[in-house]
Amino acid sequence: MAKTESYAGRTSAAVEEARPDEFYRPAPTPRPRPGRFPVQPEDDAEDEPFLRTRRRVPVRKGILPGWAGTRWGMIGLAAGAIVLLAGIVALIFAVRNFLDHDPRFRIDSSASIQTAGNSQLSRADLLSVFGSDIGRNIFFVPLGTRQKELEEIPWVERATVMRLLPDQLRVAVTERTPVAFVRLGNKIDLVDASGVVLEMPPTMVAARHYSFPVVTGIDPNDPLSTRSARMHLYQKFITDVDSSGEKVSEQLSEVDLSDPEDVRAAVPAKGMDLLLHFGEEDFLNRWHNYQSHIAEWEQQYPHLASIDLRYEREVVLKMAGSSDVDPNMAAPPAPAPAPAAPAAKAAAKTAAPKAAAGKKHPAHAAKRVVRHHAARGKR
Incomplete structure (x- = not known):
């Protein structure tokens, strides 16, 4: 009895010592069952490529059929191209002949x-x-x-x-749009902004009711570039004097553009035309200077014919009969009695020429010329 128990004890101890070895042995694999078709795992079946029988695809080596490469084939193609080209040319000539001679x-x-x-x-x-x-x-x-x-x-x-x-x-x-009348000798025509002279019968001019100043200094024989530059100066002058809304251009009877550095304008004053020299800039301020002093000047100098407004701090007044007065712009009136004594003294004091504080301009005739110093606030 004692032997049996000792044997059993040794056996259980050996089994307990042998149990950890079971975890290191590989697990038994099931033996595949024999069958007609082997079974494949699902993953392998999905990964296996789908196989299909391949068919040979014919590859064309050109757009022309095979016979085109032969000698007679090339001759036939050339003849066909010539016939096609001749047909196109004939069609073109037929259409052109139809268009050229059809009465429609x-x-x-x-x-x-x-x-x-x-x-x-x-x-x-x-x-x-x-x-x-x-x-x-x-x-x-x-x-x-x-x-x-x-x-x-x-x-x-x-x-x-x-x-x-x-x-x-x-x-x-x-x-073209006319912007002014132009005097050509004894004839009055129209002129546009480019200096092109526009002829129009007087009856049509009257019917159109044009209201422009008369421009001089535009010669149709001059180059168009010269006339265009002068008309550009004219438009600059008219735009400047009308910029205040006073419609100064309607008070001007003539504008002389013969000197590109001096725009001269004639304004009616006491039955005659008074000639104003505006220069080439600052036209509106010079017009205001003229307006603010004209009543005083006409009272002191009853034979006033020309006013030069180009200088900075003085104004040159010319009496009728001075050689600088333009007969076309301001015709001199009939001879009048000599001015009063104060005016004569002022003329005697200023007979010698004085330098103007501004641009240099040609010297004016000393005969009956008065230099009037303008107020600085007006310049």
Whole structure:
């Protein structure tokens, strides 16, 4: 009995000592069952690529069929290209011949020419350019040449000519806008901002009710650049004197632009034109200086003919008969009695020329010239 217990004790101890070794032995793997089709794991089945039988895809080596590479094939292709080209050329000539000779494209009368944009010019003035095109095919009318001929008319600033199929022409013009009258000898015409002289019958001028000063110093024989520069000076002068809203330009009878450094204007005063020298800048302030002193000057110098406002702190007054007075702008009146004694003394004191505190200008004639010192607050 004692042996049995001791044996059992040793056996249990050996089993307990052998138990930890079971964790280091590999787990038994199940043996696969034999079958007709082997079973694959799901993961392997998903990862295996889908296999499909491949088909051969034919690859074309060119756009031409195989026979085109042969000798006769190349000859046939060349002949076909020549025939196609000849057909296209023949079609073009047929269409052109149709357009050139079909009577539906002929300008039968002036009624087929539309005009637009003309207010100063009559329709007849514009149609005179297209006199040779009546009865002509619309495609034979040289549009560029007709446009240039229209723009040679003084009143036309820009022109466009276009075809309206089948037999119409459309002419659109932009006319020039007059900004002043211009005196050319004994004739009065109009002039635009670019210095282009615009002729208009007196009856039409009266009907238009234009109210502009008369400009002198614009010669149609001068280059257009010269005339344009002078008219630019004129517009600067008119814009400046009218900037205060007093409409000073309506009080001016003539504006002389012959000297680009001295704008001279004539204003009516006691039955005669008084000539004012404005220079080339500061026109409005010089006009205000004239307005603030004219009553005093006319009272002291009844034969006043010209006032030079170009100097900084003095004004040069010229009496009628002075050689500097422009006969075209301010005609000298009939001889009058000698001025009063105070005026004569003032003229004697200022007969010698004095330097002006500003720009240097040509010396004025000393005969009957009075230099009047203007108030500084006005300059």
